[in-house]
Amino acid sequence: MSTPERRKPYPFDQLEPKWQRVWDERQTFHAPNPGEPGFDPAQPKYYVLDMFPYPSGAGLHVGHPEGYTATDIITRYKRMRGFNVLHPMGWDAFGLPAEQYAIKTGHHPAMTTAQNIANFKAQLQRIGFAYDWQREVNTTDPGYYRWTQWIFLQLYGAWFNPATNRAEPISTYTGDAPDHVRLAYVSEAPVNWCPALGTVLANEEVIDGKSEVGGHPVERRPLRQWMLRITAYAQRLIDELDGLDWPEGIKLLQKNWIGRSEGAEVKFKVADTEEMIPVFTTRPDTLYGATYMVLAPEHRLVEEIVTEEQLAAVEEYREKTARKSDLERTELAKEKSGVFTGAFAINPVNGERIPIWIADYVLLGYGTGAIMAVPAHDERDWEFARKFALPIREVVSPTPTLGLGGGSSPCEAEPLECFVGEGYAIHSGPLDGLPTSEAKAEITRRLEAAGLGHGTINFKLRDWLFSRQRYWGEPFPIVWEGGSHRALTADELPVQAPEMDDFKPTGTPEPPLSKATDWLRYSAAATRETNTMPQWAGSCWYYLRYCDPRNAERFVGAEAERYWMGSVRESRSGDGASAGQLSTERDSRTDPIRGGVDLYVGGTEHAVLHLLYARFWHKALHDLGHVSTPEPFQRLVNQGMILASDGQKMSKRWGNVVNPDDVVAEYSADALRCYLMFMGPLDQAKPWSTTGVEGVARFLARVWRLVMEENQAGEWIVSPAVHDIECPRDIAKVMHATIKKVGEDIEALSFNTAIAQMMVFTNALTGANPRPRSAIRALLNVLNPFAPHLTEELWEALERKYSVSSVQCSEGAPLNTESPPQLAHQPWPAYDPAVLIEDEIEYPVQVNGKVRDKIVMKKDAATAEIEAAALAAPKVLEHTAGRSVKKVVVVPGRLVNIVV
RNA sequence: GCCGGGGUGGCGAAAUGGCAGACGCAACGGACUUAAAAUCCGUUUUCGCGAAAGCGGAGUGCGGGUUCGAGUCCCGCCAUCGGCACCA
Numbered sequence: 001m002s003t004p005e006r007r008k009p010y011p012f013d014q015l016e017p018k019w020q021r022v023w024d025e026r027q028t029f030h031a032p033n034p035g036e037p038g039f040d041p042a043q044p045k046y047y048v049l050d051m052f053p054y055p056s057g058a059g060l061h062v063g064h065p066e067g068y069t070a071t072d073i074i075t076r077y078k079r080m081r082g083f084n085v086l087h088p089m090g091w092d093a094f095g096l097p098a099e100q101y102a103i104k105t106g107h108h109p110a111m112t113t114a115q116n117i118a119n120f121k122a123q124l125q126r127i128g129f130a131y132d133w134q135r136e137v138n139t140t141d142p143g144y145y146r147w148t149q150w151i152f153l154q155l156y157g158a159w160f161n162p163a164t165n166r167a168e169p170i171s172t173y174t175g176d177a178p179d180h181v182r183l184a185y186v187s188e189a190p191v192n193w194c195p196a197l198g199t200v201l202a203n204e205e206v207i208d209g210k211s212e213v214g215g216h217p218v219e220r221r222p223l224r225q226w227m228l229r230i231t232a233y234a235q236r237l238i239d240e241l242d243g244l245d246w247p248e249g250i251k252l253l254q255k256n257w258i259g260r261s262e263g264a265e266v267k268f269k270v271a272d273t274e275e276m277i278p279v280f281t282t283r284p285d286t287l288y289g290a291t292y293m294v295l296a297p298e299h300r301l302v303e304e305i306v307t308e309e310q311l312a313a314v315e316e317y318r319e320k321t322a323r324k325s326d327l328e329r330t331e332l333a334k335e336k337s338g339v340f341t342g343a344f345a346i347n348p349v350n351g352e353r354i355p356i357w358i359a360d361y362v363l364l365g366y367g368t369g370a371i372m373a374v375p376a377h378d379e380r381d382w383e384f385a386r387k388f389a390l391p392i393r394e395v396v397s398p399t400p401t402l403g404l405g406g407g408s409s410p411c412e413a414e415p416l417e418c419f420v421g422e423g424y425a426i427h428s429g430p431l432d433g434l435p436t437s438e439a440k441a442e443i444t445r446r447l448e449a450a451g452l453g454h455g456t457i458n459f460k461l462r463d464w465l466f467s468r469q470r471y472w473g474e475p476f477p478i479v480w481e482g483g484s485h486r487a488l489t490a491d492e493l494p495v496q497a498p499e500m501d502d503f504k505p506t507g508t509p510e511p512p513l514s515k516a517t518d519w520l521r522y523s524a525a526a527t528r529e530t531n532t533m534p535q536w537a538g539s540c541w542y543y544l545r546y547c548d549p550r551n552a553e554r555f556v557g558a559e560a561e562r563y564w565m566g567s568v569r570e571s572r573s574g575d576g577a578s579a580g581q582l583s584t585e586r587d588s589r590t591d592p593i594r595g596g597v598d599l600y601v602g603g604t605e606h607a608v609l610h611l612l613y614a615r616f617w618h619k620a621l622h623d624l625g626h627v628s629t630p631e632p633f634q635r636l637v638n639q640g641m642i643l644a645s646d647g648q649k650m651s652k653r654w655g656n657v658v659n660p661d662d663v664v665a666e667y668s669a670d671a672l673r674c675y676l677m678f679m680g681p682l683d684q685a686k687p688w689s690t691t692g693v694e695g696v697a698r699f700l701a702r703v704w705r706l707v708m709e710e711n712q713a714g715e716w717i718v719s720p721a722v723h724d725i726e727c728p729r730d731i732a733k734v735m736h737a738t739i740k741k742v743g744e745d746i747e748a749l750s751f752n753t754a755i756a757q758m759m760v761f762t763n764a765l766t767g768a769n770p771r772p773r774s775a776i777r778a779l780l781n782v783l784n785p786f787a788p789h790l791t792e793e794l795w796e797a798l799e800r801k802y803s804v805s806s807v808q809c810s811e812g813a814p815l816n817t818e819s820p821p822q823l824a825h826q827p828w829p830a831y832d833p834a835v836l837i838e839d840e841i842e843y844p845v846q847v848n849g850k851v852r853d854k855i856v857m858k859k860d861a862a863t864a865e866i867e868a869a870a871l872a873a874p875k876v877l878e879h880t881a882g883r884s885v886k887k888v889v890v891v892p893g894r895l896v897n898i899v900v
Numbered sequence: 901g902c903c904g905g906g907g908u909g910g911c912g913a914a915a916u917g918g919c920a921g922a923c924g925c926a927a928c929g930g931a932c933u934u935a936a937a938a939u940c941c942g943u944u945u946u947c948g949c950g951a952a953a954g955c956g957g958a959g960u961g962c963g964g965g966u967u968c969g970a971g972u973c974c975c976g977c978c979a980u981c982g983g984c985a986c987c988a
Contacts, residue, residue: 007938208985249904249983256903259987281988294988336986361986371988379901380986460987604982641982678924680913684906685981692912695924698939705939753914756923763923766940844919849969851919889968895918899968 009701010708011716012668016789020128028824029075029130031086033548033560039084046083047564048075049543049633051602051610052090052137054535055116056097060123061650062658062676062688067601067639069673070682070749072129074599076785077746079130080828086564087130088546090137091117094145095535096197096213099472103504109472113140123661127669128788130824135549139538140472144545146494147555148537149477151617154624155183156478156487160232167232167623179484183620184466186485187227190220190298190364191465198505199469200225202534203462204609220322223509226467226476226531230616234258234459237615245635247683250607257608259460264444266372266453268293268345270305271353277301277345280367280458283377284447285439288428289395290372291385293345293356294338296364297321305356307342314339314358321360336361336384347372348452349429349443359384367458375418382418396436398423464613466534469511471503473532481526497532539610540617543597543632555626562628567595595629604638611636637749640685642676647687658688670787671697677751677786699759700790703783706765707776707794718801723770732835734764735775739831742782751786758783773798781829788824795823845870846897847879855896863890870896 023029032039048071053064075087093113102109117138124131137144158167159181170178179185192201196216200223205212230237238258241251263282270277279293295302297318306314317339338359345356361380362371375385375392385392394415400423422436430446431439447453467476475495477488488495498519503512513530514520522528541555548560611633618632643649644656651657663672675696680686709719727735738761745754761779765771776798784791799821838859843866845853853875857866867888870876880900887899 009938247905252904253983256984259984261987263988279988283988359986361988363987366987373988378988380988383986458987607983678912686912689912689925691925699924701939752912753923756914759923842919846919846969849918854919887968889918891918891969895969897918897968 009697010704010790012670012789013665015793016126016128016664016669019789019792020125022792022822023128023130023824024125024133026822027134028822029079029087029132030134031084031132033557034563035559043082043084045086045564045566045598046074046078047086047543047597047599048078049087049546049597049600050089051600051606052092052539052542053120054092054095054097055113055120057101057112057116058652059116059119060660062660062663062672063603063639063642063650065124065127065660065672066642066676066682067603068124068127068129069676070637070639070751071599071601072673073677073746073751073785074749075130076788076824077743077828079824080781080785080826082827086135086546087132088135088137088549089124089129089131089133090135090542090546091120091139092535092539092542093117093138093140094473094533094538096199096470096472099470099503102472108499109503110140126664127660127672130788135546137542137545137549139542142494142496143552145474145538147545148474148533148541149493149495150490150555151541151621152184152474152533152537153477153487153490154626155228155617155620158183158620158624160229165236167620169624183229183232185227185229186224187463188222188224189227190222191225192218193221193223193509194218198507200465200467200509202465202536204612205534221509225465226529228464228466228616230464230613231459231461233616233619234260234461235457236619237461237612240615240619240631244631244633246633247636247638250604250611250636250638253607254612257461257612260457261459262455262457264440264447264453265368265456266348266447268348268372270301270356271344271346273305275301275304277356277370278368278453279370279372280456281372281374283374283436283440284443284453285425285428285431285434285436286374286377286395287347287349287372287443288425288431289374289376289393290347290354291375291391291393292354292373294359294362294371294373294384295341295356296362296369297358297360298364299358299369301370302341302358305341305343310340310342314341317358324360336380336387338384338388340388348447348450355390357384357388365462366460376415377418377420379418379420393427394419395426395428396421396423397426400424400433400435464616466537467531468534469505469509470532471497471500471512473534474537475513475532476529478529479522479526480529481523485529486526495528536610536613540614541621543600543614544621544627565596565627565629565632567629596632596634598634600633600636601639602636603641638683640681640683642679643685643687645688645690650688663693667693667697668700668789670700670790674700674755674786678755680752682749682751696755699755699762700787702762702766703779703787704790704794706762706771706779707798718797719771721769721771722773722776722798724773724802725770727772727775728768731764731768731772731775734761735778736831736833736835739778739782739829740833740836743828743831746785755786758786773802778829780823781826784823784826792823795826841893843870844895845873845876846895847876848899849897852876852879859893863892866890866892866896870898 034041050068050071071087075085078085098109098113101112139145139148157170159170159173159178160166160183161168161172167183170182173181175181192203192206194201194211194216197211197214201211201218206218209218210216211218238255238260241254244251261282263280264284265278265280266284266287267276267278277293302314302318336359338357341356341358343356344353346352347354361384362369373381373384375381375390376394377396382392392414396419398419398421425431425434425439428439431442434442444453444455475497477493477495478485479488497513498516500512500516502515505512506515511530511532513532520527520530544556544561544565547564548557551557614632618627619630621627622630644654646656648654648656660672671693675693678696679692707719707722708716711717738757741757742754745751758779765775765779780791780795840856841859842854842856844851845855853873855869855873857869867890871885871888876898880898883900885898885900889897
């Protein structure tokens with residue numbers, strides 16, 4: 001379906017490519033590093049980062065440019081404000097889709113990846129983003145991933161010293177098992193194996209028992225895998241969120257994912273043996289109510305304690321559980337299942353024999369893989385106890401009075417419902433009467449004294465499963481010899497994967513690289529590690545590489561890192577008043593600025609994956625002295641999702657995806673940018689509307705026609721209505737108000753209201769004839785970050801006409817000779833607060849909260865004067881007639897409220 | 901079940917505790933045009949009375965509260981979207 005070519009309201013199809021060419025040829029948005037030509041050390045830095053895209057075959061969709069436009073506006077604005085702005089873009093190009101597509105088509109992933117990148121880049125450039133393309137990075141480039149491998153070696157060569165609470169070189173470790181403490185280590189634990197994808201996955205990549213990519217079932221099986229010890233940083237990853245300027249919701253998401261819980265480990269002796277089974281509980285105060293114990297089916301002690309009679313049943317249950325995928329295990333979550341082992345444990349506080357069961361509601365991976373069950377005060381234990389008729393003993397009362405008479409005799413009657421809240425201990429010997437928090441502390445003290453337990457903290461966070469059985473990823477810089485692993489040296493990097501024709505998954509956990517027999521052999525005795533790193537590896541540090549992308553000696557040069565990631569405090573007085581003006585609103589924040597990326601914009605979907613992994617790597621690098629700040633991203637903003645016009649998610653399935661290329665072709669890149677920002681608040685989900693784009697396109701066309709008009713020959717010339725005249729007062733007022741508001745709104749990321757204000761200004765100018773050139777210039781200045789092509793073109797046209805020194809410039813003249821200065825290099829305009837002060841103020845006058853009349857008063861009228869005038873207003877008299885005035889509230893500069 | 905974000909016209913949305921609905925879309929009316937498109941100028945929360953100017957009432961998911969004054973603050977609900985979900 002071809003829509004008939006619409007007549008363009010202005011020639012954006014020519015001027016947009018023109019300005020994109022100019023920016024590229026003149027490298028307008030290149031940000032030099034310290035020490036490089038053109039670098040100005042007097043200016044403060046500002047680092048604005050986008051989450052770099054995975055260059056898929058489908059190309060850009062409108063969700064991408066939403067966040068990118070926001071950061072682009074900030075970039076252009078901060079430049080006009082005199083900052084050295086770092087605003088880079090790159091490609092997160094390793095990953096499953098590229099490889100799967102390659103397998104399907106038989107083309108090498110490097111080829112399709114290069115094509116996709118070229119396509120993405122062209123699409124981004126058509127929208128006119130002010131990226132410094134000299135800093136482009138690509139995670140699949142050996143010059144890049146060589147340093148990803150290098151960082152891995154730093155992790156491999158480090159351990160987390162609990163005494164100093166930070167990572168240190170493995171050389172400071174004095175124990176005898178260094179391979180058990182490294183930040184990168186090998187583990188044989190059960191992992192998430194996805195047969196359909198032919199790879200293992202991290203916990204974060206498994207959703208409801210299915211792979212995040214493709215939705216294939218995932219099962220547990222034990223495999224030898226590389227792990228990263230992110231759990232060592234669990235506490236710091238929680239604590240150090242505090243100083244970050246992130247949305248509270250995202251912080252909470254991370255905290256919940258890390259899942260800290262305080263409690264105690266309690267040791268139970270297995271009856272008639274010497275075995276001790278430790279359990280973790282957050283409610284040690286309920287120890288007297290433990291009526292049975294449950295082990296995870298995979299728990300190693302099950303085999304040792306199971307009795308002859310129960311052996312068959314236990315074996316059967318364990319096999320059944322092992323066969324179950326995580327998906328099935330979760331689906332059956334409602335119905336509890338389990339088997340008695342025949343063994344008993346001794347409750348350390350009262351010597352009671354309690355039965356030991358196995359059940360799959362207890363997870364091997366959390367705590368000790370064993371629990372004490374307190375059915376009266378835990379929903380899950382309650383359900384289980386009811387199903388298998390196990391005793392239920394109440395030991396916490398919601399009210400203090402009930403507990404006192406109970407003494408320490410066990411309660412005979414079972415409670416009618418499960419109570420999980422806090423209260424007062426009952427039937428709990430020495431704890432009786434204590435409120436829950438004190439009971440916890442008391443029992444923990446007693447257990448510690450008796451050597452039967454201790455207070456402890458558990459985290460839900462697991463170590464990061466870091467290897468994948470794929471071809472299209474970073475190879476590990478590791479070789480194996482005689483069953484043990486060894487790091488390659490830094491000068492052996494990058495380790496590149498061999499060219500292979502057949503890189504299909506083997507269908508077994510054996511990685512595809514194991515088929516490259518020549519490559520595999522490192523030396524006569526040593527062979528290479530054949531796993532590759534997950535896609536997240538490259539994105540864990542790309543923001544650091546941007547600072548110094550061509551450095552061949554280091555992953556990032558020290559000086560570049562200190563400058564761009566440093567903690568130079570940004571001046572917050574950017575409220576639009578010129579520098580000389582008195583600014584009373586200095587930044588009064590007292591919390592320390594910790595440095596890093598000044599603004600990071602991206603989607604919420606990375607709340608617990610990329611953003612957690614990157615923080616972990618950054619902290620490790622910081623501990624080891626490679627980066628200067630403890631956190632990578634000081635300020636984070638999530639853009640909301642762009643929905644289809646029907647309010648649904650955009651998806652190929654529904655055929656409701658909007659392609660930015662189409663919007664650019666039909667309405668212009670500037671219209672796309674402005675519409676994306678005008679739709680609503682940045683962080684909110686909002687539906688796409690084609691008529692909405694048209695409205696914004698109309699606004700831009702109105703701006704065009706403020707400056708340009710068509711002559712008889714059909715050429716666009718500067719409108720004769722534009723004159724070098726003094727601004728009339730009404731125009732001056734809206735001009736200064738616009739400069740103020742747009743500046744403030746950009747700082748606050750309220751782009752929608754900034755655009756609304758510029759529309760107001762434009763509407764005011766549309767009705768004006770003659771039109772003051774100074775007002776037009778101000779409009780172009782403030783609109784430039786939003787609609788850079790249009791404003792550059794109009795600025796140039798005006799400068800050509802009015803600049804005294806300008807030589808006659810013909811159409812075909814080369815761009816870089818005698819061309820007027822670019823708008824992009826103009827400073828942000830100043831506003832004059834004095835113009836905004838009104839001489840007279842119109843006061844609404846309310847009677848009992850309802851507006852009844854208005855009065856106009858001088859701006860410095862005394863309160864008594866205002867009150868008198870308000871009481872004398874005609875409508876007010878009508879509404880107060882026959883009633884006595886009880887009170888008059890005068891809010892100077894605002895309103896008057898009369899209470900009768 | 902737990903945690904989080906938002907519920908404001910026909911629609912997207914604005915509103916430091918101070919005139920609810922800025923700005924835009926859609927709709928309607930008018931100007932220009934042979935005509936259409938484009939453009940420009942109006943009207944547009946809703947109900948009642950009025951020919952009209954206007955007058956009066958109601959109104960920010962629901963129910964309470966604080967306040968001279970609440971979309972905004974507090975308490976209790978209701979739907980809705982997103983995240984987590986046997987984590988002991």
